[in-house]
Amino acid sequence: xxxAPDSSxxxxxxxxxxxDSALALVGEVGYNKLTIEAIxxxxxxxxxxxxxxxxxxxxxxxxxxxxxxxxxxxxxxxxGFPDTxxxxxxLKAVLRATVDEFSDPRYEAPARALTAAGATDPDLSARxxxxxxxxxxxxxxxxxxxxxxxxxLAADADLRLVTEMLVxxxxxxxxxxxxxxxxxxxxxxxxxxxxxxxxxxxxDGVAKVTVR
Amino acid sequence: xxxAPDSSxxxxxxxxxxxDSALALVGEVGYNKLTIEAIxxxxxxxxxxxxxxxxxxxxxxxxxxxxxxxxxxxxxxxxGFPDTxxxxxxLKAVLRATVDEFSDPRYEAPARALTAAGATDPDLSARxxxxxxxxxxxxxxxxxxxxxxxxxLAADADLRLVTEMLVxxxxxxxxxxxxxxxxxxxxxxxxxxxxxxxxxxxxDGVAKVTVR
Numbered sequence: 107x108x109x110a111p112d113s114s115x116x117x118x119x120x121x122x123x124x125x126d127s128a129l130a131l132v133g134e135v136g137y138n139k140l141t142i143e144a145i146x147x148x149x150x151x152x153x154x155x156x157x158x159x160x161x162x163x164x165x166x167x168x169x170x171x172x173x174x175x176x177x178x179x180x181x182x183x184x185x186g187f188p189d190t191x192x193x194x195x196x197l198k199a200v201l202r203a204t205v206d207e208f209s210d211p212r213y214e215a216p217a218r219a220l221t222a223a224g225a226t227d228p229d230l231s232a233r234x235x236x237x238x239x240x241x242x243x244x245x246x247x248x249x250x251x252x253x254x255x256x257x258x259l260a261a262d263a264d265l266r267l268v269t270e271m272l273v274x275x276x277x278x279x280x281x282x283x284x285x286x287x288x289x290x291x292x293x294x295x296x297x298x299x300x301x302x303x304x305x306x307x308x309x310d311g312v313a314k315v316t317v318r
Numbered sequence: 319x320x321x322a323p324d325s326s327x328x329x330x331x332x333x334x335x336x337x338d339s340a341l342a343l344v345g346e347v348g349y350n351k352l353t354i355e356a357i358x359x360x361x362x363x364x365x366x367x368x369x370x371x372x373x374x375x376x377x378x379x380x381x382x383x384x385x386x387x388x389x390x391x392x393x394x395x396x397x398g399f400p401d402t403x404x405x406x407x408x409l410k411a412v413l414r415a416t417v418d419e420f421s422d423p424r425y426e427a428p429a430r431a432l433t434a435a436g437a438t439d440p441d442l443s444a445r446x447x448x449x450x451x452x453x454x455x456x457x458x459x460x461x462x463x464x465x466x467x468x469x470x471l472a473a474d475a476d477l478r479l480v481t482e483m484l485v486x487x488x489x490x491x492x493x494x495x496x497x498x499x500x501x502x503x504x505x506x507x508x509x510x511x512x513x514x515x516x517x518x519x520x521x522d523g524v525a526k527v528t529v530r
Contacts, residue, residue, distance in 0.1 A: 274487030302514025
């Protein structure tokens with residue numbers, strides 16, 4: 107006889123309730139007013155249960171965001187970054203899904219709370235970048251590497267730079283609300299990143315050929 | 319006889335002391351722990367003097383950032399956005415200056431504090447964007463419009479999109495610390511935005527010609 111299965115089910119149930127409560131609460135009261143006490147009360151657990159697993163509210167929220175981010179990916183039905191062979195189409199699909207995610211209040215509130223906290227807290231920012239952001243950026247880089255190998259990207263393209271040319275403007279417009287965050291915007295962004303916006307050979311339907 | 323000149327000099331002196339104190343303090347204690355009381359004490363004025371002019375610490379910090387941002391521009395010796403006729407060179411010069419500004423602790427601390435506060439406060443964000451950000455973006459757009467008129471930019475280029483393709487990746491890397499924020503990075507960004515990163519006609523010295 108062992109108690110492990112029951113105990114482990116109870117733990118998983120508590121863990122899930124704590125993460126869900128943290129996400130709901132941060133959307134309602136914001137990061138600054140979020141407390142471990144309030145998360146515990148909402149989740150129906152004791153404060154000590156939370157402190158046993160996480161050192162701070164930031165750590166709870168980071169894990170909650172990781173879980174949510176995993177769900178968003180699963181929701182699309184993709185098992186990984188799409189690779190149909192058409193780089194522009196794949197990038198547009200992923201950026202559209204990201205726009206949808208950033209516009210969903212369930213994601214937006216914790217994402218803004220974490221971004222705000224990380225902006226002025228280098229330690230939290232480093233954890234956030236390493237655990238949440240880098241794995242996502244690595245997926246872009248892998249897809250771009252395949253495109254580069256297939257000759258669809260400049261041979262000396264800096265994959266991190268190209269990745270940031272895609273996610274940077276999207277994140278900027280989302281965070282600073284400088285203009286509406288739409289699918290039309292991210293579609294145009296992908297086309298402009300690939301074709302360039304400089305004079306001849308720009309985005310107005312003029313074909314490009316290569317000469318030496 | 320009038321007391322106006324003296325009184326107005328005193329007011330300007332107090333105003334300047336308050337803005338300087340707010341900038342210094344936010345760098346030392348962060349936005350969350352910044353208080354009107356502490357700003358007043360450091361500036362050598364009463365709390366009521368601050369509340370007469372500003373409704374909140376966020377409003378003080380916004381005005382302080384506006385003043386600082388004006389100084390940064392003046393420091394470069396430019397009277398406006400540079401226009402030498404060479405679009406790539408002008409954009410590189412401005413982005414390099416922005417990298418320097420973002421790396422200067424005097425600017426960085428208040429900029430991070432305002433970005434963090436604005437991320438979760440839509441009202442503050444709207445003021446921040448309207449008063450601090452939009453005037454800067456408008457300078458980019460004006461320079462890009464001149465380039466478009468001169469045929470150096472695609473005829474149908476979306477000037478706001480191109481502006482965000484430049485400042486977006488820079489702001490992203492600064493805020494999230496995903497990689498070093500260097501002049502080499504912004505130089506490569508400008509070249510990639512103008513030429514595009516897609517296959518043929520990319521950034522590896524291959525000439526581009528236009529065909530119909």
